[in-house]
Amino acid sequence: MSVDWIKVAKVLERQAGTSPKGRGGEALLDEGQRASLTELARRIRAGRRMALIADEVGMGKTRIAVALIQAVREAGGRIAIVIPPGVGVQWQKELSAFDPEDRTLLPLRSFDTFLDSFLNEGDEEWQRYTGSAQDRLHQKRNDRKLQRELPMGLLQDEEILMISHNFANARFPEGDTPRRGLLGEIQHYLGRGNPERRLYNGYHAAMVRAATVIADTVKSNRDVLNFERIMRPENLAAAEYGEKLRPFIGYGLGPFDLVIVDEAHKARKHDSSLSRILREILWTTPDPLRIGMTATPVELGVMQWKGTLSRIAPAPMDLSHMDAPLNAYKEVLERLQREDLDEDLVKAFETAAGDFQKVLAPYVLRRDKRDDPEFAEVIDTYRELDIRRVAPENSDVTFSRDWLRWFAALEALSFLPCRPGENPMKLMRTRLPHGLGTDMFDAALKGETSANQVVVGTAAVWLEALAAGNGEEIDLHDLPSITETVRLIEGYTARGEKVLVFGRFTAALQALTRLLDAREMLRRLSDPDGHWPASALSKDKNARDAIRIAMQDPMLWSGSRDLDVLESQLKEQYDIRAGRREQAMKALRQEVEAEAKAGNRDAALLRSLWNAEGISIAALLEALEAHHPSRNETRAGLSATEVLDAFADLRADLTDASPDEDENQVEAKPEKLEALVRGHLKEYTGREGNFARLMNGSSSPQTRRTLQAAFNRPGAWPMALVTQSKVGSEGLNLHEACSTVVLFQSEWNPGIVEQQIGRVDRKNSLWLNRFRSWKSNGNVGNMPRIMIHPVVISGTYDEHNWSVLETRWQQLGGQLSGNVLPPRSEGASLLNNVRDWENRIRVAIPRFSPDKLLP
Template sequence: MDWVKTADFLDQLTSHRTDDLLDAGQRASVAELARRIRSGQRAALLADEVGMGKTRIAVALIAAVRHAGGRTAIVLPAGLGVQWQKELKLFQPDDQTLLPLRSYDGFIAGFLTDEDAEGNEKRRRKHIDRLTDRRQQRELPKKGWAAEEVLMISHTFAAMRFPNAGDGPAGGWRRELLPNVVRLLVGRRRNFMRDSFQRTEVSHVYASRRAAHTIADTITEHNLQDDPGLIGDLAGDYKWLGADEYKHKILRLIGYGLGQFDLIVVDEAHKARGADSSLSRILGPVSWEAEDPFRLGMTATPVELDSGQWIDTLGRISGRDDDEDVTALADLAEWINGYVDTVKRIQIEELDNPLTEGFESAASGFQDALRPYVLRRDKRNDPQVRAFQEVYGDYRVVKDLKVSPGTEGFTRDWLRRFCAAEALSILPQEDPRVKRARLSVAQGYGFGFTPDADLAEPLQVEDEFEGPQSFWIDAFCGQPADIYTHPAILAAAQRIESYTAQNEKVLVFGRFIAPMNALTRVLDAREMLRRLRDGQHWPAAKVRDENEPAVLAVMKDPDLCAPSDGIAAINQMLTARYKKWSTARRAELARLHREINALAPKDDIAALLVSFLRQDDDGEELQGDIGPLLGALGDRRERADAPWTGVEILDLFRGLLSDLSTDEEQENNDTLRSRLVVYLQDYSGREGSFARMMYGETLPQTRSLLQSAFNRASSWPMVLLAQSRVGREGLNLHEACRTVVILHAEWNPGIVEQQIGRVDRKGSCWLHDLKSWHEHAEGDPPRIRIHPVVVSGTYDDHNWQVLKARWMELRAQLHGEVLPKHAKHSATLPEIEALRHRIVAATPSFAPRDIDNEL
């Protein structure tokens, strides 16, 4: 690998002064990487603020390494694979990088061949078709893992598990790799005892032995067999190794099977910091690096809760993933802690000259210590943001959505429940009775008091409490809590609707499924009643059974003018309107069917579409997948209210099939149809779409669909509720939304930054609205709005205050926001103002050296 050639290629990229591939800030970062590579540096932490285009910079480096003949491993959360594939194609249009490698099963499957299946012809054909499909879907390599120029590996890949020696005959196929490698290295072969394996395992046994040959050949070719740390005593019997010990020995062998890498890119490099985490194992024994490798870490939040996390993150990109200390990094701790302590004083003490001088010294030391490693652009380096802030102040506004006894819907019953929860929270936690009581309260309380997994089964509170404790339990349990009337959920719905009424979209983040699901149903129920009141269409013929409690709860709002006869009357109205709409739809589809049918003889895609557009013989209703299909195509339209045309529906259908197929080979209609059926499952019986929820069980294809639909201003959903661990990273939700509601408090400010970053990105809705505002200059300038939902006076309120303190510390280290907020035009003494200017000037910056020239 020629790193000089790599740096030259990066310089060529920066010489282009257009924003087609790289904008000005990204070009400055690429130029800085080239400079550091030439100086001999082989590690960097790309820590740009969320939404500023880190991935594009990393892909530029990957393209340069490719050009120089090197290989790259991208270690990333698996859900980001498609996004990376799209970015890689920008620099190499014929790129065929595989989807992320997720598991040991996937690794071994990469060595499968068409001949591995046993049994009858049907079984063999099924094996071949499955293998072909996985290769077409870019799950498996065609020529082996080591032949891939760029290989994506999931963060969780090394979390693989192996059976113990006594689990099944010989431990099954999952324990075949290690003993076969050992025997091959000493010139022996391992006998294949067919009776030791299930028939369905045989193909994986063959693949495991093929992998063993590849690994043994690689070890021999590179003279690695004499390394005592490789697999230990080659003469030992690995049949009886425990699962953990077997895994420890096999990780390096897997690395040899994946091949040698010149560049390791670690996306979300701050995650799973423990030495025994899957990510650390990947960067340790699994990664087989060349003699002169480069590691590029990527994260917007290298530090989250503790300033010492700088050391963990930097250690990861510097090669310290075996839990051994690195003296050079350990020396940084003094400078980092000194800076953090000085910032805390700046934010609470009165400014004077000694304090300012102390900050200048600490900031200089902090910057000098981290600059060799860190490369970071933030919104201070964005000319549009900087221009806005100089005139109007912060472009983001955080305004708590306070929920208190004075809030609408905060009934006496709910007040008693909140009091019960707070009272139980101060009781001794070691007492199992208290734990059971707290879980019971949480189950009725229904608002993030405990993880949903803990509430899988109802808990009965025994009569074990006396005195005041018994009073609080009775106060809560006297009447079952109705989560649809929870004051925080009602307050959140009211605030959300204040934006959707102006045709603005809202992104909601939450941690716990039950209240998120309740808010989704409340929003849908309220929108349904509004549309019935106003004579508009609602896409359902009746209220689904699981939605009835939410509908009954929101019917109490007099503004919605719900029928007095309840659900039955609503269903009658929905049925009548749906039949009218369905009749019009059938007529429209008959017309579309004729148009597309005329195209079918000359267009295979049109012929496939015709098979989905069919009717019952009696003409009463459409059959098959037409409902879900039209829903999917409708989410792809630019204008949802425009009449359909045959040409448009065919083009949309062609685009949908293109997304479901691969770039490599033409697939038959049966294959495309099967994928389409799976894809449309999410549209079958969907509950309203004004508000949608995305959580852990949401299919990747559905997440992509929701992302696309939410980014179109004219299409539903208007509200997207995303579980924090699913939606806070990798999703671009910024094109039609600039409002974020945070339903549940987080402990980690880095998570909140990631959440806000879903809408605060390049090309955001806020920037578009700002441009429109400048053209008309009416009212206040637009801003990105963040609304944490805070129940005043509770532990939830305390949690938010702790989070905000941590948030200030994080932004001081990463965003240069050292001084406490003060009014833009508030009067200050000239001496104090001069000190403030000195502090701003001394604030650390890790931006590329040439960024001001580029901008």
């Protein structure tokens, strides 16, 4: 039985009329979001059951989706939210903002978690343990239920289920393995229904229970569910086994009235986990509503509109009628970039734009900043793109003679005539600007590759140029793009500004982070009142190489370049600081005790940590100083008030970063806080510093969230967050204390770049608050801007990479943001008819905001 969609529409209209209120009485929906709810209600009443919410990054798509979820819940429906990894906690927060009693489970991530949801105490798995081991398993099971990782009953009973994009990645290897038992058990109960049958290979009783629940579900819904009898499913090939099993997993999850696909543009391949979830697992009621969410429905080609919409289209749905309008619009956009305007071109654009809007308007709902009155007057100027080109002619410091010789030789040698795959210089040419292939490059410098075998005639000159030098291995820390990026970042951090850096490849990102920390350490050691939170240098060779490179800057360091001398100096300043802190700690503890007795919650929690096993209070105070925005390096440390303020911030960050804890549990059970603090200190200690931090694929989800919280606090370290593109471009809000983005390594996909910039270009961002202040003060001084700095090594493959990205970025803007006209030089004069043509084009630009959509 499907949900009553008219009731859902009425709830949406009520929310659009009067926004739901948060815990503090604040409105949860702004005017634009409420307009979107009104449009969704209109579509639902008209019988439309699919929509793509494609609002620009930072406009609040999730709030619209959660308002719709609440409406479906109120009407008695069930909801599936299919989300990318790492954003489950943020979805939980948004759900609890609308309903403080919400207890939605953490995302369903794996086949094992699916099976665990059917496990009960007393099952075979418990019998494998005795004594304390069994107690720990009991506690783990209960904790996982309390923390909402597993349901208290069945997954089918949950109103909302979040499902990870990766859920269908499970593999079922051939052979007699435990995880291949479920399909056979389901087939058995569908055929005979013998409750006494035991599993061959005895995985655990959860599999039997899952099989009976799924079989009962199929039997109760024979009129709508199809299934085939499979003889000896354990003998199926791995891929076929997974294909046969996935629909039954969906029956175990139960039917859904509303399916929301977050980041619906991702993993477009037919055999991706997300595609399998949508095609094979999700079971929907007869009249479901499907919603896609993405700020970048297209990234590399106009036909991707069809691919994204097919994610939410009821099957089968023929979208071939879109082909001609989409291609026609793409072609006219390209003509606008290369041809002078005339009447025929303008008419062609008006026609193509109208057809483009007509074919997408029934499905797409997109607000961008043109629809926000606050942005309207500065839409073309509030972002500033400042390309930092690293080239010999404009930088004799960042582009050393060695690097110039190497890059020039690689460019020349890459053009040598040879059979495909025989010239390693072609590969090195594309990789070296990004800090890749340095092992291959070192070997080439030493003549250990086949490079000299492909060199003939005058080309030998370039090989000699490549190998010229002192024979030392290449050091990434003085890669020209790294040197320029460091200079750029330090220009901002010297003014107290934070910087968000994006790159693709780990080796160069690690080198950049190490060099930033090394330079900040030397800067602080050069200051008589400076302090660096470490008593010894790292033993890591790469970290020491970074220090050596940093020491070569005479404007930064004038002391000894002997690392042993530097380490003595580091220890001396640390010991002085530690001695002062030791003297202050006694008085500090007395003040904390007094505050605790007076009822200060944070003082009581801090007191419980003072003598907790495995926690160094000195290390904790050191971490609090780094966490606090107003560190004063000239005194022993923070005052009691500052310590408690910093501790409150740290506690909130750690609780917020842990998907398994909530504030009430932490306050009720200090041992939970102790565990969180231990984890934080383990990560904090042993690092050479945290002025700059790297967030990449190896960073745990909790570390990412802790870094997010610290980066969003003005003045607190890290001041530079160096982020690998695939990790930090989605799902993280980094806008509260940063308005500067450095594109350290160029992407090929402009959609990724938009997502990256969107980390700081969001509602209630630092930039927006500064802009509001600037407006309220009468527009005095320069208008604040979001600064975007691509770093490009001129004359190398890196420049080609940027050129391709720039072209694609402009094409993407033409489809999504209305940026269809080529940039015009400032102050250029235009004939009246050209101005008229440009105005006609602006009027004709497709718009999918609620107030501009076709009925």
